[in-house]
Amino acid sequence: MSLALDATAQDLLFREAHTASTFTDEPVTDEQVQAIYDLVKNAPTAFNQSPLRITLVRSEEARRRLVKHAMGANGPKTLTAPLTVVLSVDLDFHEKLPRLFPHAPDIKDAFFSELATREAAGTQNATLQAGYFILGIRAAGLAAGPMTGFDFTGIDKEFFGDGKQKSFLVINLGKPGTDAFSPRSPRLEFDEAATTV
């Protein structure tokens, strides 16, 4: 079964790409991150709510504040990556909805006046965007090392003191270094993951 996506792109994004745990010293520039963002921003979110926020952790001081909240090997991995980003949900994403969803500006108040609703919808849609972003890192010719082993409540207090952003994923990115990749673990067969009704 052939896909419309060419084989080179399939390999770059999915088949040959691997989560990296080590990186070279080659810097990751703001321009590269912007190119990733400008690609993946086009992928869909519900009502175009676009709640994902990206914090580029560049300074040595910010990096040290981040790794205080890392679990296990994620701290040392993060200290040696050329760039680390914290992905978070903007809990006030609705403020931008009249501009992002101009054909139904009333949705801001009709659907999203409650914080709990925004947190649920924002988390779901920012997580979809995180999936797009991981593939976008690969589209830029870089390797991603996504990590959930952090104290995200601690990160939020450390970096988002106003309580308006909730972090949920930390990603190291760069060119893969020595022994960057573990062998790929097995995946579920189609018949295990899919059912027809």
Place this chain on the structure above:
Amino acid sequence: MSLALDATAQDLLFREAHTASTFTDEPVTDEQVQAIYDLVKNAPTAFNQSPLRITLVRSEEARRRLVKHAMGANGPKTLTAPLTVVLSVDLDFHEKLPRLFPHAPDIKDAFFSELATREAAGTQNATLQAGYFILGIRAAGLAAGPMTGFDFTGIDKEFFGDGKQKSFLVINLGKPGTDAFSPRSPRLEFDEAATTV
């Protein structure tokens, strides 16, 4: 700033692709869905937990049972799509971890013995996989119409009576039909979505 991903693939997956609200009658085969799955299954989840489950709603009877739980225009849209899939989280994904994460088989019990932990981690990782899956639909040369406007508790009772799966997204897929696309709404600028610390 050039990306490693070729421009044709950028257009197919991100820049020219749009959420579709109408579709042609051309069928979407099981082989196409499997090709999508076999591509996107490679993208990462935490501990390779791979909690996403895909329900292909094929029979007319199942389609009718699904649209009972649709809100607004999502019912009529779903009735005219050649194929609709329900994406859900397998709350018992941990049962497969000894096979999926063979170098640390103790993780199943050490990390995932609690249902609440599995629901949180499973929902996050299945949602990442949903992001990959939406791009996979486009990689197959099809258009996706992801929808969150459903009563997912109702879908779960209707299709997953054992309480072991929680649905969170419904996607119509097929070749785009007449007037399938709305104009793209604005996206946030990089400086609005990203901050450097």
